[in-house]
Amino acid sequence: MKKRILPAVCIVAALLAGCSKNNDISGPVEKAPEVTIVTPPGGFTVDQMKWVRIAPDVINDEKATFLWTIGADTLGTTKDLLHVFATEGQYTVKFTATNSAGEGHQEIVVNIAAKTYTNGVARVFDFLSAPGQFVNTMPAWKEGDNDSTMAAKAEAALKNNSMIHLGGFGGYIVMGFDHTIINTPGENSFLVKGNAFNNWSEPGIIMVSYDANGNGIPDDEWYEIAGSEYDNPKTVKNYQITYYKPDENKVPTPNDNYAYISDTTYIRWKDNQGKTGFISKNVFHSQSYYPQWKGDSITFTGTKLTEENVVDLSGNGSNYASPAFDFGYADNWSNNDDKAKIKISWAVDETGKQANLKGVDFIKVHTGMRAKGGWLGEISTEITGVTDLNLK
Template identity: 50%
Template sequence: MERKILRLTWGIAVFLCWGTVFTGCGDEEDTFENIEPTPEGATAYITKVFDFVPAVGQFTNSLPEYEEGDTQEAMNEKVLAAIGNNKKGMISLGGFGGYVVVGFDHTIANVVGKRDFRVLGNAFYSADNPDINAPEGGSCEPGVIMVAYDKNQNGVPDDEWYEIAGSAHENPALELWYDKAVTAGNDVKTYRNYEITYYRPEKEPTTSEEREKYIWWEDNQGNSGYKVKNTFHKQCYYPEWIKEDKITFKGTCLPQNAVDESGQGSYFVLYKFRYGYADNELNTKDESAIDIDWAVNSKGQKVHLPGVDFIKIYTGVNQGNGWLGECSTEISGVEDLHILGVDIDTRK
C-alpha cells in the first residue's frame, strides 16, 4: 500500500517551558508519513528492548539481576523477559538519568484528543502521612518519557527523539506540593540539558562510614556528593556490565518531590506531579496515561507525530531520601491504550 505524505509546517510558535520562552522562527519543517491502520494481531505491549542502562541505585544489578559475564545484550533480554509481552515484572532505572528504550510490533497511533499509551510503574499513595491535609503522594518516582517515530522505517530507534512535556515542564510552581518542597529546602527548579556523572566505586563498603561515601557524583550545575549505600541492599549499585569507570547521563531534571514529613528522617513522602510522567501515578488512574501530542522538540516547541514506535524512559529526579534511598523510576510495562480499547480524554 502506497503511503500518503503528511507535511507539517511550523509557523511562529511560542512555548513557555523550564522558565524560558522558546520561539520557532517559521523556517522549521518536519515531514511524516501517515501510519497505516494497526495490523491485525498486533500486541498492546512491549515486544523489543533496545537498550537498558540504569544509573546508580539500590536495585541496580538486582532488577533485573546481573550475573557475572552478562553483556548488554543479555541484560536487554532480561529486561524484555521482565516487562515485555505483558509479563508485568519490574525493572529499576536507578537514580537520575538511568534509562530503558523499548519498542513494539506496530506504531502506537496518535489519536486526536485522546491519551495513547500508559507506562506502568509501581507508584502508590502514602497511608499514614503525618500531614493529613497533604496532596496525593507516597512513592511517586517520576520518569521522563521520550518518544520517537520510525520515520526512516528501518525498525531501530535512530530517529529524532521528542520529550513528553509533563506538568513540571509547564510550571513547577503549579504542583500542589510545591510550597512544601520549598519549605523543606528542596531544589524545585526544572533543569533542561542537565548532566550527571557517576564514578565506579573502588571497592564495596564494609563500614557505615564507607557506606556514606560510596559512589561519587558530579553534575553540570556545580553540585557533587556521594550516593549512599544502605544496609538493605548489599549488591553493587553501579551497573556491573558497563565497562567504563564513569557514566554520564543527560536529560531534563525535575524538581525534588520528596519531603520528610516526620521531621526526623523516618517518613519520606514522594509527592505526585500533576501529569505526564512514568511511575508517578497509580496505574489505574487516568493521569498515568500519556497523550503523544504532549511531545515537544529540542527547542521546546510542540510537535504533532502520527504515532510512536519507540519509547525511552529515564529517572527524572536527582534526590536521596534518607533510609528510603534514591528516587528511582521503576517500570513494569507499556500499554497501547487503543488496542486495549481504553478511552481516556486528553487534558484540556
C-alpha cells in the same frame, strides 16, 4: 546595379527582433506538475497501525505544494506520504501537486488489513540503570553480561510483567512495539506502568520517537513528553551527571543518626551544575549498586525535575513523601489513575515546539529526579511495561 535600400521601418523591426531573440530574460515557462504513482495491482496493502509509505514521482515539482487527502480529510502536506491508519478498510487516497501553472494529481487505493497485536513491549533496544539499590538485581546481572545481554534481560522481564529498576537520575530504557501507537486527537495514547502509590512518586521523563526512516530501530529524532513541569523554572534541561564506580572494599561511613544507612559516601557523582555528592548504601541491599557491566564511570544527560517536593514528614527519617506531579511522567501516579495516562500530543521537539506526531514506535524513559528518600533509598523510576490505550 543599384543597391536596394531597405525602408527604415524594416531595419528597426529587424533590430527589435534580434534583441528579443538574443536578450530574452523571461526564463523558461513554468509547467504544471506531472504526477506518477506506481501502484501494485489492487492498490497498496498495509496492516492497520503500521506506517503507509508512498513516494510519488513528480515532474516540475520545484515550486509545487503537495496535498494528500481522503475526501475532505487531509492526510499530509509533504511530497512523500507517511501515515498510519487505525482501522481496517479500503481507502481512496488522492495526491495533488500544485504550482502557479496548474496541478497534477492521481488517486490510489490503499487497503488496510486487520491485524492483532500484543499490547505491551515487544523489544528493548537499550537499557542502562544509573546507580541504585536494586541495580544488578532487577534484572539480575551475572559475570559476563554486557549491554546486549542486559537489554535482553530487561526485555524478558517486561514481557513477563516484571519490574525494571532504572536507578538514580538518568538511568534509562528504550522500548519498541510490534505496531505504531497512534495519536488519536483528544484521546489518551499510552500508559507507562510503574509502581507509584499514594504520596510516593518516582517520576520518569518520557521521550518518544517514530520510525521516520523505516529501518525499524530508534535512530530518528526524539521528542519529550512535555509534562506539567516542563516550563517550571526549577526544571533543568540538558542536565548531566557522572557517576564513578566505587571501591566495594572501602571503609564505609555510616550515618550514626540513621541505622539503616550503611555508607553515606558510597558512589560519588558530579554534575554540570557545579554540584557533587554521593549515592548512599543502605542495610537492606548489600550487592553493588553500580551497574557491573559498565566501566569506571557513566554519564547521563536529560531533563531533571526538581527534588524539592521530596520531604521527611517525620523529621526523623522514618516517613518520607514524594508527591506526584500533575501529569506527563512515568511511575508518577498509580497505574489505575487516569493521571498516569499519556497523550502523544504533548510531545515537543528540542526547541519546545509541538511535534504534532501521528504516532510513535519507540518510547524512552529515564529517571527524572536526583533525590534521596531516606530509608526508601534514592528516588528511582521503576517500569513494569507499556499499555497502548488504542488497543481495547
